Amino acid sequence: ILQKIRVEMPSAVSDPTYGLVDGESVDQWKVAKPKAHQKLFVSRTPYMFQITIQRVTLKEAFTSPEAMGSFIALVYGEVRNAIELSLENLGRLTLSVAMSETSDSNSQRIHLVTEYNTERGLTSETTPPALTAETAIYNEDFLRFAIMRMNNIIDNIQDMSTLFCDGELPTFTNRENMVIRMLSGFKRRLETVVEYAQQLGMKIWLYDEDNWPSGYAGGKVLKENPDYCGKHLKRIVDPENNQVVYHQDYTLWHPAYSESYYPDMLNKKATEVFIKYTHQIYKERVGQYFGTVIKGFFVDEPGFYNNLQLIDIGDDGTVCWTDEFPAYFLQRNGYDITENLPHLWDMIDENTAKIRIDYYETLCDMYKENYLDVLRKFCEDNSMQLIGHLHYEEFLHYHIATQGNFMRALESLSVVGLDRIDTNPEKIAEKYASSAAHTCGSKRVMSETYALSGWELTLQEMKRWVDYQYVRGVNMLVPHAFYCSIDGERSKECPPSEFYQNPYWKYFQYYAEYTNRASYILSQGTHKCHIALYYPIHNMQAIYDPVNREKVISKDKEFQKLALALLDYQLDYDIITKSNLLEANLLENGRMKIAEEDYGTLVISVCEYFTQEEVDKIEEFIAHGGKVIFANGLPERFAHLNTHPNVLWIKERLADKSYTFARE
Numbered sequence: 001i002l003q004k005i006r007v008e009m010p011s012a013v014s015d016p017t018y019g020l021v022d023g024e025s026v027d028q029w030k031v032a033k034p035k036a037h038q039k040l041f042v043s044r045t046p047y048m049f050q051i052t053i054q055r056v057t058l059k060e061a062f063t064s065p066e067a068m069g070s071f072i073a074l075v076y077g078e079v080r081n082a083i084e085l086s087l088e089n090l091g092r093l094t095l096s097v098a099m100s101e102t103s104d105s106n107s108q109r110i111h112l113v114t115e116y117n118t119e120r121g122l123t124s125e126t127t128p129p130a131l132t133a134e135t136a137i138y139n140e141d142f143l144r145f146a147i148m149r150m151n152n153i154i155d156n157i158q159d160m161s162t163l164f165c166d167g168e169l170p171t172f173t174n175r176e177n178m179v180i181r182m183l184s185g186f187k188r189r190l191e192t193v194v195e196y197a198q199q200l201g202m203k204i205w206l207y208d209e210d211n212w213p214s215g216y217a218g219g220k221v222l223k224e225n226p227d228y229c230g231k232h233l234k235r236i237v238d239p240e241n242n243q244v245v246y247h248q249d250y251t252l253w254h255p256a257y258s259e260s261y262y263p264d265m266l267n268k269k270a271t272e273v274f275i276k277y278t279h280q281i282y283k284e285r286v287g288q289y290f291g292t293v294i295k296g297f298f299v300d301e302p303g304f305y306n307n308l309q310l311i312d313i314g315d316d317g318t319v320c321w322t323d324e325f326p327a328y329f330l331q332r333n334g335y336d337i338t339e340n341l342p343h344l345w346d347m348i349d350e351n352t353a354k355i356r357i358d359y360y361e362t363l364c365d366m367y368k369e370n371y372l373d374v375l376r377k378f379c380e381d382n383s384m385q386l387i388g389h390l391h392y393e394e395f396l397h398y399h400i401a402t403q404g405n406f407m408r409a410l411e412s413l414s415v416v417g418l419d420r421i422d423t424n425p426e427k428i429a430e431k432y433a434s435s436a437a438h439t440c441g442s443k444r445v446m447s448e449t450y451a452l453s454g455w456e457l458t459l460q461e462m463k464r465w466v467d468y469q470y471v472r473g474v475n476m477l478v479p480h481a482f483y484c485s486i487d488g489e490r491s492k493e494c495p496p497s498e499f500y501q502n503p504y505w506k507y508f509q510y511y512a513e514y515t516n517r518a519s520y521i522l523s524q525g526t527h528k529c530h531i532a533l534y535y536p537i538h539n540m541q542a543i544y545d546p547v548n549r550e551k552v553i554s555k556d557k558e559f560q561k562l563a564l565a566l567l568d569y570q571l572d573y574d575i576i577t578k579s580n581l582l583e584a585n586l587l588e589n590g591r592m593k594i595a596e597e598d599y600g601t602l603v604i605s606v607c608e609y610f611t612q613e614e615v616d617k618i619e620e621f622i623a624h625g626g627k628v629i630f631a632n633g634l635p636e637r638f639a640h641l642n643t644h645p646n647v648l649w650i651k652e653r654l655a656d657k658s659y660t661f662a663r664e
Helices: 055-061 067-103 112-120 140-159 186-199 216-225 268-277 280-289 325-333 352-381 396-403 408-412 429-440 459-470 489-490 503-522 538-544 549-566 578-583 612-625 636-643 656-663
Strands: 001-008 035-041 206-208 231-237 243-250 294-300 319-321 383-388 415-418 445-451 478-480 531-534 573-576 593-596 596-601 599-605 627-630 647-649
Touching: 055 067, 067 429, 112 140, 186 280, 216 268, 268 280, 268 352, 280 294, 294 352, 325 352, 352 383, 352 396, 352 408, 352 538, 383 445, 383 489, 396 408, 396 538, 396 549, 415 429, 429 445, 429 573, 445 459, 459 478, 478 503, 531 549, 538 549, 549 573, 573 596, 578 593, 578 612, 596 599, 612 627, 612 636
Parallel strands: 206 294, 294 383, 383 415, 415 445, 445 478, 531 573, 531 599, 599 627, 627 647
Antiparallel strands: 001 035, 231 243, 231 319, 593 596
């Protein structure tokens, strides 16, 4: 639109306001109404106004001559008011433009190449040397910089402030003399993406962090309070005095590519600071799109990062801790954990199993209450969902170390997810995630897929991994990743990129269409299977040693082999938790109903530790006609059922080759 405007003030007239008396008024337009002359080169003039008329008003207009007269007067009044308001705005805009054109001292001419060289510290003496107008157009980094800078300028043309304009109206000033108020690059990029997505009818999930794992707000959480750093408890043995000391210390785990440390997932105040610097900032920028264009937030690999035993940062053999944990534990369990700390490291007596289970379940409760559930509440309060995945989904010893109880932590996600981070098929991560979704009523199961698959990944392999995961319950795929650039080290960071850098990008549409259709079809209807595989997390918690985790790892291998064997025989199952079992509705036809699922057979692998309420529920299930299979011998607690027709067990623990033979 090209618009040229000239404003003339009206001829001097007597001001009737001086002679007003009570009960009289005057139309100010008659006193100070400017005359606006404009030459327009537009396809639609400012005088084309849309007026909304209610259907009932339109019908009433045709009932009588008087009603039609009132209707015409109504329309005329609306149009006249709109025209007069438009003229007033045009007059203000023109005056604003005229004033800004006189402010030569504040004008700004932008030289993109010079700005780029200055920002990057490039000169004729540096390596690489400063860019010139001739070399800049071939430099990928400069082109990104230039596009970003020009978008900033375009954005500010609509948002700038001159000496007269109050900031609420757009101004039209020639480029040579435009005074630009710079906005942050983040705001420009974010709003551009969201607005463009709205135009295309796309939906957006917001990543909640600078880098993984979620929770540290790019380091701002610990900058606000260094004591928000994650904490652990370490047992220190003095062999000379035969004394044991329990020492609380910080967990010095760095998030990816960050100098900051990871915060305390058990500290609600740290979570609130995280939200302040992430979710609230997004809300200020694009909150009007929450629940419509923006579907929710993606949380990435939160949890406890002490005692991973991957790199030596001085926390091997520790347990997760926080200042408020003893009081929280006492309130939940009715006894003091600080008086029972030796049980977390040593098998002392018959109370050890219960104390360990109580500790890790309390840890999970506190984690959910102070971190995961806080994030979900923010999303739900703003008509959104919490999506994402936790970390180390594949192995039970990490289920304990990083989440307390992995399956229960998954229940805090609106859309349950996992991270398929390699191409090893001998894992059951998909079944953990899909089972949690099925038993808590989530229709979608998300998988972040293809990270670390390598640049050799083909479209055929990508489809194969879609099929592999979708028959295991996944029905929503998040491809990792689409890189804007693979310059330098970026080409080695969790490759590949499925974007334009890859030769198969021009064929990606076919893969996407297949995956979209499969996702849609498998999200319809209700999943049904007949087998429930009991999640042995409490048995694992009872024998978990933070120093030596081999007992848990060994039993986890047995559990995974059983789970994989069932899949090999195409016997679908869901992994159910203790809370699923205790809350299940037992039907008279021998079925166990959990959410929308109902199971006729319960398979139990590791079964050393059972509470009385578990035993009672299992016996009640058998009495209703349900079948129970013990994969590692009949436990002593169920010895009285050794002749029951609905109870089956394998008399001796299956050796490795027995499992292999069964799978063959």
